[in-house]
Amino acid sequence: MSLLRVSKLKKYFAVKRSAGEILLRVPQRYVKAVDGISFEINEGETFGLVGESGSGKTTTGRLVLRLIEPTEGTIEFDGIDITRLSNRDMRLLRNKMQVIFQDPMAALNPYMKIGDAVKHGLEIHNIGKNEQERKKIVLEMLEKVNLQPEIYSRYPHELSGGQRQRVVIARALILKPRFVVADEALAMLDVSVRSQLLKLLLDLKREMNLTFLFITHDLATTKYMCNRIGVMYLGKFVEIGTYKHIYESPMHPYTKALISAIPEPDPNIMNSKKRFIPHGEVPNPINPPKGCRFHPRCPFSMDICTSLEPQLINMQDGRTIACHLYNSH
């Protein structure tokens, strides 16, 4: 059963015009950060979102939590369309959906002690009868993420990066959410710490039966976490499939490029790997290319790609892909 169902979600950010442009009636332009995406995440499943910066993956994460308002589309969480909820109802629902951010230093109030930061969620949602009970719950949670109880009365700047990220995880999971958005949650950590935290997330996921939206640019970590992976390019999905689909037999030219660009910690693989690096960089999302958004950089570009936008179609092996190359039959 799907816990989260997103359909035709769009987010356009208005580009600020200067006073002169307003006077000259230059039309309002928009950054099309997310441009009509649909996906479902089943209970207990982890859905990965990968793509480069500017692909709209982070915006998607903030949208499904309604930290920003969508321009169009619906987000159903457990059967309720949260885009229609009042602010108050949305606030009350927040204990069910939580977030882990990329930069734990920025995500923690520098003037708030760790214990208070983790405890605040309990206070907001009236969990625990009194102060003592809440403190007990916090200490239990800290233990769960392998932090010492002394940390309770420390400030964020006194901790290491890995410890801080554990605090952020504790703060999110103490509310016993059903759904968690992890936005590049491991990106800023060193390799050895990254694996530790990945293991922690996996354990907690199993223990608490969590459903994840796992946003990352690091494909290697999706292998451990994700049941399905969606590859985004300029606000749209180009390919959705399992790790095997995406990594072993990528079909969309962009996915192929992405996979071939990953630096592997193994010289033999690096030497034997067929590199497939497209020219140029991701174009400006204010004016995405017409037709297929990848066509100016795509070596397989055909006439049709310049005019007609490919739709996501289901392939026989279970993946979905938006590319005219596979659309002929």
Next chain:
Amino acid sequence: MSYAKDEIVLKAQGLKIHYHTQKGYVRAVDGIDLFVRKGETIGVVGESGCGKSTFGQGILKLLPAKTKYEGELLVGTTNVIPLDEKEMKKVRGKIVGMIFQDPMTSLNPIVKVEKLFHETLKEHEPNISMEISRERTARILEKVGIEPERMREYPFQFSGGMRQRVMIALALVLNPDIVIADEPTTSLDVIVQAQILELLDELRRSYNTSVILITHDLGVVAQMADRIAVMYAGQIVEQNIKNKIYYQPKHPYTKLLLKSIPNTNPKDLQLNFIPGSPPSLLDVPPGCRFASRCPFKMTVCEKEPPVFEIDEGQVKC
């Protein structure tokens, strides 16, 4: 170890760099022996806080005043340790070029690109005219894949990848013997990263420049480096040619570090990590610095570990 015919362009011996903070001296680089041959790429890898960036900046003595340098650091044939600011200026850019991680903060965003190059060239050739420097800028920009006309633009008008190309061009414009690239692609997306790395390698080959590639990413050095030095807590724990490091690592830290990287092999779902965290460089424990996290710890590890020479490299264990 024989240096044979290979020309050594940089050689550090017992190099120590301790920089000053409000809490005391950080022993960021604490006794490093390393040499770089002409035209080769040496990867310096390690986790954050291991001293790899201090080492990179220390070569050009770019660290704040009050930093203590000790030991010997030969660039070409001159020891740069006793040199003062004025003499260092001649080394910077001309003999050793530098590429930083974040081109947004290391390129002045409100100075036109052509002026950035002109100023750099003028440091070493005071009489150079704007025309000549424009000509040379155009040539180097073309080499890094930027249309020469864009030299009239400001750095903030370039995308991240393009800015890093400008940075590379700026580091190479004086045709230095060595380029230090400190996390050159960390802030870039994978595809752009691949483009930049390819470019860097291509330029190294055509200019026969030596590259010191400082990074935390063992994937990047697997692609780029000839030899690799693994740093831990201010010291090089192991250095060797690339394949030896990856396939026959000797030092426990190297072994564990390699194991802990999540790989992309779909069949391998094992997750490994190194428990604990590295020691503070403000107060370094005696003996082997990795001992507290090492699964093979012995009593002898409480003493400073010796350095063993093994075929092409060294291991300190």
Next chain:
Amino acid sequence: MVKNKSFLSERIGEFVRDLTGSGTGRLTIVGSSILIFFIVLAIFAPYIAPYDPTEKVGLSLEPPSRQFWFGTDNLGRDILSRVIYGSRIALSISFMGVAIAFLIGVPLGLFSGYLGGWVDRILTLIMDAMYIFPGLVLAIAIAAVLGPGVINISLSIAVVYAPTYFRIIRNQVASVKSELYVEAARALGAKNWEILLKYIFPNVLPSVVVVLSMNLADALMTEAGLSFLGLGIAPPTPDWGFDLSSGQRFVLSRAWWGILFPGLAIVFAALGFSMFSEGINELLNPTIRERR
């Protein structure tokens, strides 16, 4: 590198070292000694002052002597005692004025910056209009309307300085509210006032503490100015500004002591405040401070 926020608790050791070691440190020490001197005068005035400051204790306009160290004024009152008692008014009004300004400006700035939109635009417009108006002139106008009295004078000073706090807080809030930890608090389900109080306020507070100490010197001068013009405290309460203005009428009769001593008191107190604030500012603000 880890961003190192300045925490008073862990900086105290370093702070003491800076106090004794550097030029700015000495500035702070001199400034705070002057301040403490005046505060002691104000608190213990009845024990320190040799005479009752409002009683005629000697002849009119007696020059400084053993009996009257600072001389007497035209009404035969002891100027030393008046200067000592005067510090009470000067200090209490400047402290109160700044405190009221703080209490008006800071909450308004918090709301304005957090809410944004038209509320913010209107409040900013009003505050900016007040800000560009010359301070003393504005204080005079308000004091003239409100009339004399400690509270009224404090209020008119507060009106002059409230926009300063408003502007600083508002701009800080506008930038802090886009910080990730504020978004994290929203994701937790925190209410707006909780976010404002628990997450934003502690992060913007340090920036006004410095301004607070700087404004004290200004407020002291403004108070002296107001009472010099007769808009201050009702006589016969001792007040430096008022004594200065009544003393200057007798300068022609060579009674220089009538203006010298109250004047010196104003100068020293203002100097004390500004040296103190200057020093504090540099010690607390790492961007001004040179990296050593």
